[in-house]
Amino acid sequence: MKIKKRLGLILANTILIIASLSVLLPILWVIRTSIANRLIAYKIPPVWIFTPTLDNFRMIFETYPFQDYFLNSLIISTAASLVALLIGSLAAYSIARFRTGDPALRLSMLSTQMLPPIALVIPIFLIMNVIKLWDSMTGLVLAYLSFNLPYTVWILISFFQGIPVEMEEAAMIDGCSRFQSLIRIVFPVALPGLLSAGVYNFILNWNEFLFALILTGRNTRTLPVAISSLWTQQGVNIGAVSAATVITILPVILLTFVIQKFLVRNLTFGSVK
Amino acid sequence: MAKSSFFSNLPKHDQQTARNLVVPAMLGIWVVVLFPLLYALYVSVHDWILSQGGIGSFNFSNYFTVLKDPLLLNSAKNTVVLTISVVVLEILIGFGLALLLNNKGIRLRNIYLFILLIPMLMPPITVGLIWRLLLHPELGIINYVLSVIGLPQPLWLATPNLAMLTIIIVDVWHETAFIILVLLAGLTSMPEEIYEAAIIDGASSRQKFQFITLPLMAPTILVATIIRMIAALKTYDLVYILTRGGPGISTETISYYIYKVFFVALDVGKSSAMAFLLLLVIILMTFLLMKVMQKTEQNY
Incomplete structure (x- = not known):
């Protein structure tokens, strides 16, 4: 035995x-x-x-403007993630606390995240061309909101529901308004959830390829688009491709372990905790 | 209290606050999701090829053309083959590794887990690039190793049937981590008492697995399967970076084919019609996911 x-x-x-x-x-x-x-x-x-x-690292920063691509990725990913957190958390709180539009609104948040990007990117490309937002950071940030926003609302609902109503009621008896109790009580308690949603969105944006491929040009190219074209331009410049890959992966791996505790919840849309 | 009356029973000022709080997010979703989708729907029932000028006449011909398109059929077939293969392999391998990791006797558990989870959130484009480097016919390490041990050195990405298999392998390398993480979370949260009771009753390890682990894990496995299926049906990045749908059209997925019809043939109407068909499939899958989530009552 x-x-x-x-x-x-x-x-x-x-x-x-x-x-x-x-x-x-x-x-x-x-x-x-x-x-x-x-x-x-x-x-x-x-x-x-x-x-x-x-x-190789020197080369991708000197021969190709990889610092620009890195910065583009950083700015766009952060901006979309923050905007989604800002307006998404308010909606999530409302749905969690007041059951606003339940269950249609809540479920529409789940289904929206599942949309195939190719179905969205074609009309968005056509629209961006008309309103002159093609190859602009604003354009890509707006496009990323299409999945950041519903994701943030959906995942934060369960975080807010985990906060006892009594905490807020106590604060309101002590003279806080609904809004003050939201800022002073609910958000601080839900901070880990807010952070993990924000970081997770950031990673999704950082990794995103199809929207970036179609909606960016010379001015706003992000890292995934830049490295994918590095291969074709150069034939195979193995060293440069490898260096660029390392630079692109590193932040993601670090961030993945920052939000490790919440990853299961993030990845399964809250269905497994 | 019935669900629908909860909201209307709130004090008036709370109803007002509640509505105000969802307005920005709703507006956002209307602008970046709903409006583009409606526009795509509108475009899909019109003739419109960018190279031939503006939007044409209203008709459903795009949908008829698309349903008879052998190339769409080819990409649908490829997508189904890819989806089924990767989901089955990832669930089998992922569940197997999760079970091993759940074994208390494994001392280096955390180190294994740390390593196994690394690929999970790597950008798909970088995963594709790494494997293109490894599988390069002349410069790649894999074919070199094969030559050293005397095995044939195939052209991984340039041989019709092999290319799809290669994409499947790369996807398994990338996505199995997700299954490991989710199923391990399910395994570790299982109540210990049931196992203790089973041991007292003299259950063998096999019986414990068959009558306790498997039934209790079934809902989690199902959720993980559907989530992976929805994602796999949309596969685009790996195909773009590894094969561009080639050789020929042997690895073209639906998303990649739609992309080609839009950006190469510039057929806005037809590509939008196809995108809507894909959308329909995904919505059905999502509906299934919601049903499963409701049934398992694990969603908060």
Whole structure:
């Protein structure tokens, strides 16, 4: 019995190690390529030991304006996320506390997030062309609100419902208005939820490709669009592509672990907590 | 109290506040979602090819053309193959790994979990790029390793049947983390007492799995499956970065085909009609998701 159990554990660990390696090795390989010089990056069979260099990173910032793309991504992702948080949290509070428009309004928030982006991006592109918002940050921020906003409302409803009404009632007996109790009591208590929704939206925006591909041009290109064109322009400049990939992934991985506690809830639209 | 009367029973000033608070969000959604969708619906029942000038006459011909379009059928077939394959593989692998991670004897559990979750929120474009580098016929490490151990070195992304398989593998690499995370959360929140009772009754590990774990996990597995299916039906990024629908049209998904009809053929009417058909499928799936969520009563 004991031997059987031990064998089971060895088998389980072996499988988990193989799975972990298959996740880790591709990423490590790209990191390795990003710090290899031009000659080494192209070498097959590969050279295993070499002096690392930051040339590739220097190149994507000097030859291509990757700092601009990075900034575009940062500004657009943050702006859409913040606007969604600002107006989405108010609506979520209203739906949670007063059941405004229940259940149609609440359910429309769930279904809106599921819309296929290709169905939205075509009309949005046509409209942006008419109102001259194509290749503008405002345009892309508006487009991102189409999924940030319903997501924020939907996910925050459950956070607000978790806050006991009595807390607010106590504050209102002490002389707070409804709005003051919202600002002073509800928001601070729901802060972890607000933060996780905001960060999650930021990650979605940072990763978004189809809207960005169609709605941005020379002035507002975001990182995913920029690196996807890096491949075609250059044939295969392996080092530069790797460096750009590392730069794009890094913030996301860091943020993912910041909101780790809420990820399950974020990813399953609150259905699994 | 009936649900509908809750709102009307509120004091008047609270009703007013409640309405005011949802106004900005509603306006926002009307502007960025509802209006574009209505516009797309309007466009979809008109002839409109950008290269031939402005919007044409009102008719339903786009929908008729589209339903008879063999290329749409091809992309629909590809999308279904892709969706079913990735969802089945991800659920199987993800559930398996979640079960292993849930085993108390695994000492390095947190390290494994940390590593396994890394791909989860990586931008799909970067995932595609990483794999293009690895799978490159001459410069990629994978074919080099295959050559060293004496195996054939296929053109992963340029061989008709293999290209779809490659996209499936990359998607599994990317998205299985989601399944692991969600199912592990389900597993760890299961009541311990049931297992203890089962052990007292002399249940074997297999019986415990079959009669406790599986039935209790079923709702969570179902939710995860539907969420992944909805996402997979919309697959675009991976196809764009890995194959551009090729070789030929062998990996064209619905989203990618619509994109092509819009940006290459510039057929606004036809692409909008197809987008609406896809929308319909997604709405049906979402409806299913809501039903499941309601039934499991796990949504708050």
